[in-house]
Amino acid sequence: MSLEQYIFAAVNRFLFIHLTEEQVVVLHTAVNKKTMRNILETQLSSDITYLEPITGQPFKGIWLVKDNTLSLPEAKVLVWFHGTATQVQLTNS
Amino acid sequence: MFFPVMLDLYKKLQEIFYPISIFFLEYTLAPEGKYPTQLREAVQAYQYLLQDLNIDPANIIVGGDSAGGNLTLQLFRHINTPHPEIPIVIPASAKPSKCILSSPWLCMDHKAPSYISNAKYDLMTVTNLSRSASRWKGNISDDFTDPLKASYEGWSSILSPTMVLSGRLELFKDDIQEFCENLKKVRSRRRATG
Numbered sequence: 001m002s003l004e005q006y007i008f009a010a011v012n013r014f015l016f017i018h019l020t021e022e023q024v025v026v027l028h029t030a031v032n033k034k035t036m037r038n039i040l041e042t043q044l045s046s047d048i049t050y051l052e053p054i055t056g057q058p059f060k061g062i063w064l065v066k067d068n069t070l071s072l073p074e075a076k077v078l079v080w081f082h083g084t085a086t087q088v089q090l091t092n093s
Numbered sequence: 094m095f096f097p098v099m100l101d102l103y104k105k106l107q108e109i110f111y112p113i114s115i116f117f118l119e120y121t122l123a124p125e126g127k128y129p130t131q132l133r134e135a136v137q138a139y140q141y142l143l144q145d146l147n148i149d150p151a152n153i154i155v156g157g158d159s160a161g162g163n164l165t166l167q168l169f170r171h172i173n174t175p176h177p178e179i180p181i182v183i184p185a186s187a188k189p190s191k192c193i194l195s196s197p198w199l200c201m202d203h204k205a206p207s208y209i210s211n212a213k214y215d216l217m218t219v220t221n222l223s224r225s226a227s228r229w230k231g232n233i234s235d236d237f238t239d240p241l242k243a244s245y246e247g248w249s250s251i252l253s254p255t256m257v258l259s260g261r262l263e264l265f266k267d268d269i270q271e272f273c274e275n276l277k278k279v280r281s282r283r284r285a286t287g
Contacts, residue, residue: 001214001262006214008216009214009215009216012216012217013215013216013217013218016216016217016218016221017218017220017221021221021224021225021228025122047112054141057137057138057141058134058137059118059119059120059134059135059137059138059141060118060119060120060121060134061116061117061118061119061138062116062117062119063114063115063116063117064099064100064103064115064116064117065100065103065113065114065115066114067112067113067114069112070114070146070148071146073147073149074149074152075112075114075148075149075152076112076113076114076152076153076154077113077114077115077116077142077148077152077153077154078102078103078106078113078114078115078116078153078154078155078156078193079116079118079138079139079142079153079154079155079156079189080099080115080116080117080118080156080157080158080161081118081120081135081155081156081157081158081160081161081162081164081165082117082118082157082158082159082160082161083157083158083159083160083161083198084122084123084159084160084225084229
C-alpha cells in the first residue's frame with residue numbers, strides 16, 4: 001500500500017466516522033458533479049455521448065457512456081451498480 | 094474519483110468488446126429506499142434494456158462495486174428465482190452474459206477476521222457498514238441480502254461467467270475469499286460429476 005493510498009483511506013475513514021451518511025452522499029455528489037462537468041467539457045469522441053439521463057422510466061439511470069451503435073444488434077452494454085456512497089443525482093440537476 | 098475509474102474501465106473494455114456503452118443505475122439509497130427497492134429498480138432497468146432497447150443479453154455484462162456488487166448478485170438471483178415482492182419475471186435465457194463483482198458486499202454480519210485485521214487500511218468502517226446495512230434491510234437476512242450465507246450449490250445455475258476483484262487490505266477480503274472458494278468447489282464438483 002502506498003503512502004498516498006494510506007492517507008486517502010485514513011481521510012475517508014475520518015469522514016465516514018464523523019459525517020452522517022447524508023453528509024457523505026452530499027460530499028460525494030459534489031465531487032462527482034465537478035468530475036462530470038470536466039468530462040462534459042472535454043468530450044473524447046464524436047461517436048460517443050457522455051452522461052445522458054434516461055427519462056420516462058420508473059427507475060433513474062444515466063448512460064455514463066453511450067456509443068452511437070447502441071441501436072445495432074451487436075451493441076454491447078456494461079450495466080454498473082455503484083456502492084452506497086456514490087450518488088450521482090444527474091437526473092435531478 | 095469514481096467517474097475517471099469508470100472511464101478507465103470503459104477504455105479497457107472498448108479494446109476487447111468495441112463498441113460498448115455503460116449504463117449506470119441511480120438506485121434509491123436507504124433509508125428512503127429499503128430492501129428490496131433497489132432490486133426492483135435494477136430489474137426494471139434490465140427489463141428496459143431487453144425490451145425497450147432490444148439489447149441482446151449475450152451482449153450485456155452486469156457488474157457493481159461494494160453494495161453494487163451485492164445488487165448485481167441480487168439481480169442474477171432474481172432472474173433464477175424471482176423475488177416474491179417483485180412481480181417482473183426475466184426468463185433465465187435472458188441472463189446477462191457475464192458478471193463483474195468489484196469488492197462485493199457479501200455478508201452483513203461483518204464477523205470475518207479481515208474486518209479487524211484490515212480496519213486500519215480500508216476507507217470504510219464496520220460501524221458505518223453495520224449502520225448502512227441496518228438502514229437498508231432492518232433485521233431481514235435472506236439469500237438476496239446476504240449472498241455469502243445462501244447455499245452455494247445454487248450459484249452455478251444462477252451466475253454467468255464471473256470475475257471477482259478484491260483488495261488484500263480491504264474489510265471484505267475474507268468474505269470475498271470464502272465466496273470464491275465456494276464457487277470453485279461447486280465448479281469442480283460439477284466437472285467431476287459431469
